């Protein structure tokens with residue numbers, strides 16, 4: 001007998017606890033949702049559950065509030081956007097556990113949806129602590145996990161609750177896994193991986209694995225700054241994770257031994273402030289006090305786009321610069337165009353990366369737009385995703 005799917009459950013009238021990844025990019029100035037693709041991606045599962053008369057309780061995180069209530073990271077705007085997309089009201093509870101959540105759940109009728117408050121307002125979420133898991137699980141009768149983008153986190157709402165309720169994958173989770181499996185164990189070669197963005201400590205370890213799997217690794221964005229610092233360049237005021245410099249040095253040594261193509265910027269676009277209307281192009285050995293490297297430079301752009309030629313598989317996570325600002329978006333846009341033009345199988349993953357490609361108007365030309373950056377990296381390495389592993393265990397059990 002195969003794994004169970006959503007259709008194997010009778011959800012009518014049941015409290016379905018659905019974990020999604022509504023960690024959408026927010027406009028740095030206004031705080032408004034700047035890209036809602038992560039919400040749209042979860043709609044098939046949400047619509048299915050509502051059409052089948054579930055009492056739908058939705059959980060998500062937004063940003064990294066570090067276990068505290070942060071008003072700018074409340075989920076009210078997300079509930080409004082979901083409501084507009086669904087064409088029906090979506091209730092919002094101001095907490096994800098306790099009286100506020102319980103009352104909102106009790107008021108929920110079949111076919112209605114409720115969004116709980118940001119689960120990361122409680123430090124217990126990321127600790128996956130048992131008491132918190134039990135409180136979340138007590139709100140539902142069935143757990144559905146559609147949060148592919150957060151499946152690499154063993155948190156209470158992504159993994160913990162799966163041990164206490166019948167648990168099954170949603171449609172987005174299934175779709176992501178089957179699309180990514182194509183680039184997984186046996187990618188068609190040459191395979192080029194592009195890594196950028198700002199989540200350096202999260203993703204730098206993954207690069208070691210990528211250096212084994214991919215034929216070429218291209219590094220940009222904030223990630224590149226740490227490697228450039230490891231090469232001895234003074235990156236001045238740029239985003240650099242100093243405690244990861246040694247690790248970066250180790251990776252560069254490894255790369256020197258293997259000779260694997262590993263591309264770092266030779267020039268960057270710098271500015272003293274994010275609000276500078278335009279940046280200045282500098283060689284990486286030429287940064288002055290106060291300079292922040294906020295994009296790859298034109299020579300690097302050309303080098304990177306050329307490096308994509310002939311690729312049969314391309315995976316990209318993490319923008320090449322602060323693409324949210326026009327002055328620092330050219331590197332990301334050029335790479336987006338290069339990936340879009342490729343005849344190979346192309347995957348772009350991550351909340352901001354997906355937003356960047358949408359901003360460049362190129363989403364249609366990408367084979368798979370993944371809602372997960374870190375999650376797809378972990379998956380492509382062949383490592384276990386905790387949010388998926390718990391489902392696989394439970395999907396073998398009788399309904």
Ligand SMILES: Nc1ncnc2c1ncn2[C@@H]1O[C@H](COP(=O)(O)OP(=O)(O)O)[C@@H](O)[C@H]1O
Nearest residue numbers: 197198199221222294321322350351352353373
């Ligand atoms: N050179 C840089 N300096 C500072 N921030 C950067 C730089 N390059 C990219 N970023 C930022 O990285 C963020 C996205 O990183 P990340 O979350 O890792 O990507 P994703 O969401 O696609 O996984 C963006 O907000 C972007 O502004």
Ligand SMILES: O=C(OP(=O)(O)O)[C@H](O)COP(=O)(O)O
Nearest residue numbers: 021023149150350351372373374
């Ligand atoms: O945005 C996310 O990851 P991504 O930036 O790697 O795509 C997910 O929502 C996970 O968020 P986290 O990296 O704060 O755990």
